[in-house]
Amino acid sequence: MSFSRRDMFFEEYLMPRSANGIGDFLATNLIPDISGIYREDLLNHLGRKPEKPNVQGVILSHAHADHANYISFLHKDIPIYCGETCKYILDAIDEQSQRNLENEVLSFKKRPIFKNEYRDPPIEREFNTFRTGDKIRIDSLEIEPIHVDHSVPGAYGFIIHTSEGTIVYTGDLRMHGTHSHMTDDFIEAAKESKPIAIITEGTRIDVQKTNESEDKVYRNSKKELSKNKNLSIVDFNFKDVDRFTTFYKIAKYLGKKFVISFKHACYLERYHKDKKIKSPDSRDGGIQILKPKRLTGTYIDEDYTDWYIKRRLKYPNIITAEEITKNPSKYMVVLNFWYFNMLVDLKPYGGVYIHSLSEPFNEEMEISYDRMINWINNFDLRFVQSHCSGHINGHDLKQLIKTVNPKKLYPIHTEHPDMFKRIGINTEIVQEGKLYKL
Ligand SMILES: [Zn+2]
Numbered sequence: 508m509s510f511s512r513r514d515m516f517f518e519e520y521l522m523p524r525s526a527n528g529i530g531d532f533l534a535t536n537l538i539p540d541i542s543g544i545y546r547e548d549l550l551n552h553l554g555r556k557p558e559k560p561n562v563q564g565v566i567l568s569h570a571h572a573d574h575a576n577y578i579s580f581l582h583k584d585i586p587i588y589c590g591e592t593c594k595y596i597l598d599a600i601d602e603q604s605q606r607n608l609e610n611e612v613l614s615f616k617k618r619p620i621f622k623n624e625y626r627d628p629p630i631e632r633e634f635n636t637f638r639t640g641d642k643i644r645i646d647s648l649e650i651e652p653i654h655v656d657h658s659v660p661g662a663y664g665f666i667i668h669t670s671e672g673t674i675v676y677t678g679d680l681r682m683h684g685t686h687s688h689m690t691d692d693f694i695e696a697a698k699e700s701k702p703i704a705i706i707t708e709g710t711r712i713d714v715q716k717t718n719e720s721e722d723k724v725y726r727n728s729k730k731e732l733s734k735n736k737n738l739s740i741v742d743f744n745f746k747d748v749d750r751f752t753t754f755y756k757i758a759k760y761l762g763k764k765f766v767i768s769f770k771h772a773c774y775l776e777r778y779h780k781d782k783k784i785k786s787p788d789s790r791d792g793g794i795q796i797l798k799p800k801r802l803t804g805t806y807i808d809e810d811y812t813d814w815y816i817k818r819r820l821k822y823p824n825i826i827t828a829e830e831i832t833k834n835p836s837k838y839m840v841v842l843n844f845w846y847f848n849m850l851v852d853l854k855p856y857g858g859v860y861i862h863s864l865s866e867p868f869n870e871e872m873e874i875s876y877d878r879m880i881n882w883i884n885n886f887d888l889r890f891v892q893s894h895c896s897g898h899i900n901g902h903d904l905k906q907l908i909k910t911v912n913p914k915k916l917y918p919i920h921t922e923h924p925d926m927f928k929r930i931g932i933n934t935e936i937v938q939e940g941k942l943y944k945l
Contacts, residue, residue: 508577508609513537514871525608528552528618529580538577539940545580548617560585564635564645566652568678569662570596570746578632579611586633588643590652592661592784594636595777596746603770603815639663639692653696654689655680658747658897660784664693671945672703675911679708679920682903683895685721685749690899697911704945705913709904709921716902719895725753728861731891732757737858738835739763740842740888745774747897748784750863755786758839759793766795766826766840769816789819795826797840799849828852844875847882860888865896905930917943 516535517523523531528549532538543561550557560582567575567589575597578587589597601613606629608618614629637643643650647670652663657679667674675697680690697705732739743750745767758765767775772789779788787794796819802810806827811817819825831838832854842849860883867876883890899907908916908930916934918924927934935943 508573509537510573511869514869518871523608525618528608532580538580544582544585546582546615549580552618558582564588564643566643566645566650566665567593568664568676569593569657569659570600571659571679574679575612576609579609579615581632583615583630583632586635588635588637588645588650590654590661590663591636591638592781593659593663594634594661595781596659596661596774599773599777602773603813637663651696653693654686655693656684656686656688656690657681658684658744658749660748660778660781664697666696666700666702668700669945673700674945675700675702675705675913677705677707677907679710679898681897681899682907683717683720683900684897685752694907694910702911702913704915704917705908705911706917706919707904707908707927708898709918709923709927710898711896712901712904712918712921712926713923714900714902717896717900721749721753721895724750724863724893724895725757728754728863728891728893729757729760731859731861731889731893732761732839735859735889736836738831738853738855739839739859739861740853740855741839741861741863742841742843743863743894745771745841748778748786751775751778751786754839754841754861754863755793761839763837763839764795764826765793766797766831766838768797768799768841768846769813769819771841772796772819772822773815790822790824792824795824795838796822797831797849798825798827799846800852844879844882847879850882850886854886856887858886858888859891861891861893863894865894866892901926908932915945 529538529545530553533540543558547557562585564586565578565581567578567587570593597612604610606616614631616629637652639652639654641652649668651666653666655662655664655678662678662680664678664680665676667676682690741754743754745751755765775786775789778784778786789796798806808820811820828849829852835855835858840853867873913932916927916930916932917937918927918934919937924936
């Protein structure tokens with residue numbers, strides 16, 4: 508799924524119509540017209556004949572929406588392969604999202620849905636999970652997933668053994684995160700495999716060497732929050748467990764309670780289940796869950812109709828904004844821009860707001876960013892930017908490719924494929940819809 512292409516045609520009040528199945532997606536080129544991959548119900552809906560699947564599996568590198576979401580359209584008999592942790596994150600996303608045609612990753616409802624079918628159970632997809640060290644066989648291919656460091660746990664690169672030689676796919680990765688040793692493991696295995704081709708991400712191929720790191724985010728944020736005598740507010744992507752750990756550690760160090768939302772609790776409970784990720788449970792003593800105002804605005808149980816909130820209402824560590832205002836310096840609240848209307852109740856005057864996300868990189872984000880600054884100023888908050896990217900910089904990526912030394916290079920997931928030509932490896936600029944044979 509390409510966010511930028513989706514933005515070319517759609518925005519908040521102009522959306523692809525579920526009522527037209529995949530018709531709107533095909534017409535705007537958001538998905539390619541490939542035979543034998545799409546859901547039978549969606550093809551039927553378009554007036555086409557359903558097709559038997561002609562791929563034997565789809566491998567998902569990690570749980571970010573641009574990689575995972577359009578699994579939604581795939582034929583039910585195409586099995587999905589992903590990391591164990593990646594599946595946990597997909598479960599967390601699924602638990603707190605309203606079903607729509609673009610997020611039916613784990614299961615889907617046959618379209619069109621007629622009124623008497625509303626209660627029919629969804630069709631579950633087949634998911635097969637793996638960890639580093641496993642080998643997956645799909646038809647004549649043998650695939651080795653190897654962990655990489657990225658801004659979401661459970662991210663993998665792949666070494667794909669074919670009858671013509673080995674192909675390496677990087678997925679999304681970086682060298683400057685907390686677990687750069689994982690990316691090193693991947694590079695080492697990729698190099699050893701003497702690949703005939705590499706398919707590589709290149710989101711930041713145009714960026715020089717940077718001195719960013721998760722540790723820098725930690726030190727900078729800790730310094731800023733230590734000086735704060737009022738409420739501390741932080742915003743980061745909760746799919747990034749390293750960033751969660753960064754702020755949770757700071758909250759502990761400063762003796763503050765870490766306040767999350769019910770949506771965040773869905774993620775935290777999955778992280779906690781994962782033995783490899785050492786995260787606290789959402790009911791941990793250091794954590795509190797902020798109860799949003801719904802319906803009557805009086806916090807009564809009947810106000811909450813979403814199941815992911817309802818089933819957690821009896822947790823012992825639920826707190827309201829009004830309680831936080833009694834002793835604001837004792838709390839660090841994770842609050843995303845889309846929930847900024849809660850600032851009205853939190854009254855964070857004179858506090859600090861840490862924006863631990865990337866800066867805006869398109870017009871739409873600029874508009875939201877300006878609106879965010881208005882809220883910040885309205886509540887007299889001190890704004891601090893503290894972030895490091897989930898993607899490898901151009902310098903490190905060129906180094907990676909030279910080390911792996913493939914015979915051929917296919918850059919994808921990049922706005923600057925031409926820049927790869929300067930690396931000195933035979934580079935093929937990929938055209939959409941074209942078949943490449945090795
Ligand atoms: Zn990603």
